[in-house]
Amino acid sequence: MTAPRTLLDKLWSAHEILRRADGTSLLWVDRHLVHEGSHHAFAKLAERGSAVAEPGLTFAVADHYAPTRARGLAQLPQIARMISTLRDNAARHGLRLFDLDDAEQGIVHVIGPELGLTVPGLLITCGDSHTSTHGALGTLAFGIGATEVAHVLATQTIWQTKPAAMRITIEGALGPGVSAKDIALNWIARLGTGGARGHAVEYSGSAVRALSMEARMTLCNLSIEGGARFGMIAPDEVTLAYVEGRPFAPAGADLERARDAWAELRSDADAAFDREVALDAAEIAPTATWGTSPDQAVPVTGTIPDPDMLPADKAETARAALDYMGLRAGQPIAGTRVDQVFIGSCTNGRIEDLRAAASVLAGRRATVPGMVSPGSAQVKAQAEREGLDRVFVQAGLDWVASGCSMCVGMNGDVVASGQRCASSTNRNFRGRQGPGARTHLMSPAMVAAAAVAGEITDVRPFLAGRAA
Amino acid sequence: MPGWSEHVGTAVALPRDNIDTDQLIPARFMSTPRAQGYGNFLLHDLRRDAHDALDETFPLNTCPDASILVAGRNFGSGSSREAAVYALLDAGFRVVIAPSFGDIFAANAVNNGLLPAQVTPEVAADLAELLASGPREMTVTLESREILCGATRVSFDVKDGWRTKLINGWDDIDLTLDHAARIAAFRDDRRSAAPWAWPRRPGAQYAR
CATH class of the missing domain: 3.30.499.10 (Aconitase, domain 3)
Structure with a gap:
């Protein structure tokens, strides 16, 4: 009999190519998402004369610098340069770019799930700390820096030390007017902005199961504000219903196989976590921050x-x-x-x-x-x-x-x-x-x-x- | 990137908690090409008054030659922007000493040869106290994981893998390419065992 495993253990081992003697793992990356801010990484790639290893698994989007009032760039030379650099890099390496005028453009962490680029069981990296958002679908998704982005571009892999496992269990029902945002601000206020540093957070409990897919994304998105590079939720029927039929998501026989694989993506009943935290959903009120750090938050009352x-x-x-x-x-x-x-x-x-x-x-x-x-x-x-x-x-x-x-x-x-x-x-x-x-x-x-x-x-x- | 095993330099204290990467480099500077240098962007808005003049009392402004920063808890939290590390490096810093670091910042630092040296809150407070009257010389040794300041000798923590990398100045891409065959085999295995992990609508073919 194998030892009980956490969702983190399962996702980690499914992507581990090798582990060095010092404990660092080389992980396979299923999806790499890049944006205008990835220019430093493309510059590093150009310095080496390297190609993108897996253009078919790499997706580019204009979001960080996207003008919102009018899409025209004529009056905005600095922004125009950032966006044209992204266009040049996407064209040079043959990447699918969701450009400003694309009907599928949007913030990278919104379009990933929306387009079915994000599905359960994947490992997803992006040069943005809110990449933990994608963990809502049962993925290992985390933000990386420019050197790491260059590394993923060149090799489709990343070196990582496995984080400790932490579970935040939220039981009960949220009151009217209380949302996933309030859950997140509450746990961060309780544990501090560094409270989950070094940990991958799995959210569980009846209040989490009751959340819509989008609300789960909000909850996982904010993991980094509590210091956690990873946030995740085990996929369930809500997840499957969300994923099915999205343009990049598997269909037909692949979907059947995926369903079998995804059914395994949950922490075993006796799995041990390095840290456990419990919250009562009924005690959470609409919340607002008062300070300059997300943990400086109080109930609106x-x-x-x-x-x-x-x-x-x-x-x-x-x-x-x-x-x-x-x-x-x-x-x-x-x-x-x-x-x-x-x-x-x-x-x-x-x-x-x-x-x-x-x-x-x-x-x-x-x-x-x-x-x-x-x-x-x-x-x-x-x-x-x-x-x-x-x-x-x-x-x-x-x-x-x-x-x-x-x-x-x-x-x-x-x-x-x-x-x-x-x-x-x-x-x-x-x-x-x-x-x-x-x-x-x-x-x-x-x-x-x-x-x-x-x-x-x-x-x-x-x-x-x-x-x- | 060149490796290093010992750094001797001037240390300055900024004993504040939660210096996030938005403070280390405000977003509006991040479209600048690296070749132009990021040193002037470091802690830009904290170092200057509303009229953009340098605040003469701000610790970093009192010691432009500093290369070691002693900071508070949760240094480098928040945004994954590696530009925060570029700003520190281009301003001359090689070591940041703090009780804790943002996970992504620490990885970015090591990838650029900047040491995130973790110490206990007590040691951080002691070092800040030593620097309270002004900058002082410190010696930071990777092999022994020690910081020496006058007669004070304290230990710091850094992951084994990170220490090795800093000492050797390794470029991860070169290291990884040594494993190209294993990566290719892993990819092929995954492709056949988990075909659903590949996007149904091919990405690259849609490139313009």
């Missing part, structure tokens, strides 16, 4: 902590964060005025996210400016078919094209210095949305409520009598 009351190792960081954010300790987080809002990103830019925001905004007006950037061109088209774009526009928000946009500010969508933004994104770091920008992370529904109220507010009263 809570107060901004007083650094003097925090442990010494957190006090100084909290003081600096409050100073940067222009907030007072001890104040309720609800009622914090915001200057603008943003809905989008690889964390919360999918159709369900837009529906959740629209259900709050329907028939209401935003009292502050804001923009909504769908996670992909397909999400945009779907939203327009459902009339969600009209809800946003009638509420007074800008409906723009898809890309990483104001989550990272590379395309020029930035929050001005000193301005406060309620944002459905993933990082409230200093300067993340622009120099001096003040970011409050929350769910899309919470952002929508903040847009209407002009301040951080509990979304739940806004949902009374509406389908959330």
Whole structure:
């Protein structure tokens, strides 16, 4: 009898080509996703005169620098250079590129699952820390740096030391107006931004099983904000129903074989984890960050902590964060005025996210400016078919094209210095949305409520009598 | 990339926790070609005031020759941008000493010859204390995993594989290509055992 194995063990061994004496494994990469930011890696490849080892397993997309207001690049020389470099590299190496005008363009972590490039059992790398998103489908997916991107391009493999296994189990039912974003902000607030460092996190429990595929992506996406390079969820019927019929996903006899293989992708009952954490879904409230790190988060019913009351190792960081954010300790987080809002990103830019925001905004007006950037061109088209774009526009928000946009500010969508933004994104770091920008992370529904109220507010009263 | 086994240099302390890679290099600088140098982008917005003038009191600005940085917990968390490592290297740094590092940052550092030297929180605090009155010379030795500063000698941690790589200055691609036959065999086995792992709609054929 073989020893019980975790999902991580199974995915790891399925991709391990060899292991060195020092414990480092050489892993096979099933999908490699590249974007404009991969230019350093292509330059390294050019220096060596190397070819891309597996162009058929390598996919390129314009997302980080994608203009969202108008796709034209004439007025944007820096951005034009980044995108034309990607085009040149994709053409030189024969890669499928999802370019700005492609009906399948979008944020890399949105289009991977959407197109069926991401299916259970794969190992996926991308030069972006939110690659953990794809783990929602039961893959080993992780962000890598430029040198590693060059290595994957040249060899279709990557050297990695196996992380420790950690399981976060969330049992029970989420309350109305509470989402996967709130689960993530809660565990990160509890364990800290370095809490899962060195670990691969598997999410399990009845609350996770009850999540839609898209909500699972949000949960896995934010793993890196708790320090985990990997986040994953065992595939189940929800996963299979999502994957089937997508253009790059297996079909016919291949799908039959895949189903058999995917059925094995779960941690064995007695598998041992290096670390276990349990959360009660019923205790999770809509949550917002107050500081400059994703673990600086409180329930919307809570107060901004007083650094003097925090442990010494957190006090100084909290003081600096409050100073940067222009907030007072001890104040309720609800009622914090915001200057603008943003809905989008690889964390919360999918159709369900837009529906959740629209259900709050329907028939209401935003009292502050804001923009909504769908996670992909397909999400945009779907939203327009459902009339969600009209809800946003009638509420007074800008409906723009898809890309990483104001989550990272590379395309020029930035929050001005000193301005406060309620944002459905993933990082409230200093300067993340622009120099001096003040970011409050929350769910899309919470952002929508903040847009209407002009301040951080509990979304739940806004949902009374509406389908959330 | 050249290997190294001992580094003697000037150490400066930045005893803050959670210096993420967005702070190490703000995103707006990342479209710059590397050849132009990333040193001036390092901690750009922390080192300057609102008018872009260098803040004379900021630790890094007091010591432009520093090559060893003593930092707080969770250094290099967040974005996978290797540009954060380029900014440190181009500003002259060879070693960062901290109680913990972001996983992706640490791997990126080692891939570029920059040592992420992990120490206990107590040691980090002691070293920061030694530097409180100003920069000092330190010696960092990979083989013994030791840091020497005046009469103070402390240990640091770094994975075996990473230490070997730093000492030898290995390029992973060269190492990997030695295993080309095993990689090809693995690929063929996977292709026949798991044909579903290949995209149904071929990617490369759609290239423009």
